Amino acid sequence: MKEATDQVLKELHLKMVRIRRFEEEAGVMQENNKIPGALHLYVGEEAVAAGVMQHLSKEDQITSTHRGHGHLVAKGGEFKPMYAELFGRSTGYCKGKGGSMHISNMELGMLGANGIVGGGPPIAMGAAFSNQLRGTDNVTVSFFGDGASNEGSVHEALNMAALFKLPCVFVCENNGYGEFTPQAKHQVTVDVADRASGYGMPGVVADGMDVMAVYEAAGAAIERARKGEGPTLLECKTYRFYDHSGVRGFGIPYRTNEEVEQWKQRDPITMFEARLIELGVLDSKQIDAIYEEVDADIQEAIEFAQASPFPDVDELLDNVYYEES
Amino acid sequence: MADTASQESRVIPYVSAINEGVREVLKEQEWSFVAGEDVAVAGSVFGYYAGLLDEFGPKRIVDTPISEKGIVGLGVGASITGCRPIIDIMFMDFIGECMDEIANQMAKMRFMFGGGVKLPITVLTMAGGGQSLAAQHSQCLEAWLAHLPGIKVVCPSNAYDAKGLTIAAARDNNPVFVILNKASLAMSMEVPEGSYEVPIGKAAIRREGTDLTIVAISRMVHEALGAAVKLKELGLDVEVIDARSIQPFDSETVVNSIKKTNRALIVHEAVRFGGIGAEIAAQIQEDAFEYLDAPIMRVGAPFCPVPFSPVLEQAYMPSADSITRHVKEKLEL
Numbered sequence: 150m151k152e153a154t155d156q157v158l159k160e161l162h163l164k165m166v167r168i169r170r171f172e173e174e175a176g177v178m179q180e181n182n183k184i185p186g187a188l189h190l191y192v193g194e195e196a197v198a199a200g201v202m203q204h205l206s207k208e209d210q211i212t213s214t215h216r217g218h219g220h221l222v223a224k225g226g227e228f229k230p231m232y233a234e235l236f237g238r239s240t241g242y243c244k245g246k247g248g249s250m251h252i253s254n255m256e257l258g259m260l261g262a263n264g265i266v267g268g269g270p271p272i273a274m275g276a277a278f279s280n281q282l283r284g285t286d287n288v289t290v291s292f293f294g295d296g297a298s299n300e301g302s303v304h305e306a307l308n309m310a311a312l313f314k315l316p317c318v319f320v321c322e323n324n325g326y327g328e329f330t331p332q333a334k335h336q337v338t339v340d341v342a343d344r345a346s347g348y349g350m351p352g353v354v355a356d357g358m359d360v361m362a363v364y365e366a367a368g369a370a371i372e373r374a375r376k377g378e379g380p381t382l383l384e385c386k387t388y389r390f391y392d393h394s395g396v397r398g399f400g401i402p403y404r405t406n407e408e409v410e411q412w413k414q415r416d417p418i419t420m421f422e423a424r425l426i427e428l429g430v431l432d433s434k435q436i437d438a439i440y441e442e443v444d445a446d447i448q449e450a451i452e453f454a455q456a457s458p459f460p461d462v463d464e465l466l467d468n469v470y471y472e473e474s
Numbered sequence: 475m476a477d478t479a480s481q482e483s484r485v486i487p488y489v490s491a492i493n494e495g496v497r498e499v500l501k502e503q504e505w506s507f508v509a510g511e512d513v514a515v516a517g518s519v520f521g522y523y524a525g526l527l528d529e530f531g532p533k534r535i536v537d538t539p540i541s542e543k544g545i546v547g548l549g550v551g552a553s554i555t556g557c558r559p560i561i562d563i564m565f566m567d568f569i570g571e572c573m574d575e576i577a578n579q580m581a582k583m584r585f586m587f588g589g590g591v592k593l594p595i596t597v598l599t600m601a602g603g604g605q606s607l608a609a610q611h612s613q614c615l616e617a618w619l620a621h622l623p624g625i626k627v628v629c630p631s632n633a634y635d636a637k638g639l640t641i642a643a644a645r646d647n648n649p650v651f652v653i654l655n656k657a658s659l660a661m662s663m664e665v666p667e668g669s670y671e672v673p674i675g676k677a678a679i680r681r682e683g684t685d686l687t688i689v690a691i692s693r694m695v696h697e698a699l700g701a702a703v704k705l706k707e708l709g710l711d712v713e714v715i716d717a718r719s720i721q722p723f724d725s726e727t728v729v730n731s732i733k734k735t736n737r738a739l740i741v742h743e744a745v746r747f748g749g750i751g752a753e754i755a756a757q758i759q760e761d762a763f764e765y766l767d768a769p770i771m772r773v774g775a776p777f778c779p780v781p782f783s784p785v786l787e788q789a790y791m792p793s794a795d796s797i798t799r800h801v802k803e804k805l806e807l
Contacts, residue, residue, distance in 0.1 A: 210555065212551075241588070242587075242588070242590070243586060243587050243588035243590065244588030244589070245588070246585055246586055246587070246588045246589075247586040247587055247588060251586035251587065253586075253587045253590060253591070254590065255554070255587075255590050255591050260551070260554060260555075261583065261586070261587060263579075264578070265574055265578050265579070268574065268575075268578065268579055270547070271543055271544050271546070271547020271548065271550070271551065271575060271579075272547050272550050272551040272554075272579060273551060274544065274547060274548055274551060275547050275548035275549060275550055275551020275552040275553075275555075275559075276551035276552065276554070276555045277551070278509075278548050278551065278552050278557075279505075279551065279552040279555040279556055279557045280555070282505065282507060282533060282534075282552070282557060283505060283556055283557070289551075301543060302543040302544075302547065302574065302575070305539070305541035305542075305543045305544030305547070306543075306544055306547060308539060308541065308544070309538065309539060309541060309544045309548065312539065467589065468584050468585050468587075468588060468589035469584070469585050469623045469624055470584070470624065470626075470648050471584060471592045471593075471647040471648050473647070
């Protein structure tokens with residue numbers, strides 16, 4: 150694989166900052182009761198989405214999880230329709246029908262966040278089957294968590310993807326918890342990637358807090374899939390800085406503050422910014438300017454979302470079925 | 475898509491009609507394919523994909539592992555990325571294995587995504603008892619599916635409909651379940667060559683009558699027609715409606731019939747409690763209450779799993795005799 154250019158490094162950084170700031174502001178909006186329903190935030194896990202999506206075109210597809218905003222931002226999602234969807238407005242990506250857990254956009258190859266743990270991998274495998282049948286060179290990446298790795302659906306999808314040698318990459322975002330249950334209490338396996346050998350596909354473990362490690366491992370897996378050599382199971386060890394749902398969650402004492410603080414010492418963005426400065430790719434002023442620009446976009450998008458109309462109640466039954474126009 | 479059906483009809487069995495329907499779809503739709511357990515080399519355990527592997531090749535007739543979640547997920551993922559999959563679930567009982575992919579993914583995706591996606595996916599699956607296949611290979615679970623907004627459900631009762639509904643399902647841009655009936659596979663009738671559609675959402679009047687409307691589903695249509703002959707001997711002139719489509723359901727045809735006959739009976743092979751007959755009865759009383767001269771009747775399987783022993787299974791399954799007995803008792807004939 151080619152050495153990452155300065156441009157790539159800057160794009161990786163921008164992707165992560167855009168995700169981080171999008172999520173932080175979404176968290177604030179939920180705490181202010183502006184966003185209804187559940188909100189599973191991606192803060193802390195940004196390096197995974199950024200490092201993987203850097204290798205994907207708009208035509209490549211992904212399936213996401215209930216913690217899906219980061220994937221969509223990294224895939225090219227725009228803030229305005231994203232916030233509008235979280236606010237339940239008609240200008241949202243799903244016209245307010247899906248919300249946080251079902252946010253999607255087919256034009257960007259984002260085949261959906263998914264409220265069902267383990268829901269995505271079989272769909273990704275099907276999209277990869279479609280790419281193979283139609284003779285495209287597109288790759289499908291399926292994100293799922295350590296919790297989902299125990300679902301039968303994930304097992305079936307991995308087996309079929311390997312059997313059919315599909316252009317697919319399975320990215321396990323192992324954040325150490327299936328909801329509130331720590332990994333050691335939900336599986337004996339330490340590295341989910343170990344399971345890959347059982348499917349006859351490569352299993353790779355990457356440091357999910359190091360965007361370059363993810364970038365390199367994902368690059369190899371995606372290139373392999375694109376060349377028709379079949380799927381890879383890539384496990385990225387990561388951590389959610391916020392709670393399972395919302396910023397502070399339900400106050401369930403399932404992990405210690407010390408543990409959270411320890412992981413925050415390895416904040417993927419802080420670490421990468423130090424590296425970029427060291428490499429002379431960006432200086433701290435340029436980094437500040439990036440945040441200012443992203444924040445301006447976010448403020449504009451939130452204003453847009455809040456000013457957008459709610460869906461017309463007459464639209465309730467629209468799109469239950471496809472109807473010929 | 476244009477129909478190519480000629481005037482030429484041959485008498486062929488239900489099993490061959492399914493095969494012809496799928497074949498027409500594969501010919502007319504570039505990115506259609508069949509995927510399921512033993513659909514390719516074996517041509518399905520019921521034989522209705524026989525010959526398709528040779529004609530269309532292994533890329534389009536795909537044997538899968540025994541993995542229903544994977545198979546339905548494959549169909550969902552392929553259908554939203556430019557393909558028109560025909561997914562085979564060998565026995566309908568197996569939908570328990572993939573109900574998330576059906577109920578939470580396939581059925582809801584278009585709605586959840588605000589119309590940003592369409593799912594032209596057809597699922598062929600085999601239901602029904604009568605062959606001592608016992609509790610896990612004999613069920614009629616159409617009510618499970620009809621309860622899910624976003625999918626359509628059809629139940630062909632004969633060879634003509636099996637072909638025409640399969641083609642209509644595959645041309646539809648929505649997920650459609652074509653629920654086949656294994657005890658009907660050998661039933662033969664005239665079926666046109668080429669392609670034609672049986673419209674989804676339209677019931678068919680199989681026999682006209684003036685005294686009682688029987689709404690029947692799938693193979694029970696034939697049992698209802700048998701009962702109609704017996705009841706005629708008792709002076710009751712029965713109209714038999716083949717529901718054909720469960721979701722959407724053609725309430726209009728049923729209500730119009732009851733306006734004429736003033737009596738209604740619903741017959742299905744599925745367990746009576748919570749079966750689709752309860753929904754149909756509710757619709758009738760909502761829309762035709764003032765036309766009814768008698769309480770709406772229902773015949774279905776008792777509230778128990780499908781038994782194995784032929785003697786027990788015979789007692790379990792609704793039949794022309796049990797329908798006749800039920801009507802005689804209720805109407806005091």
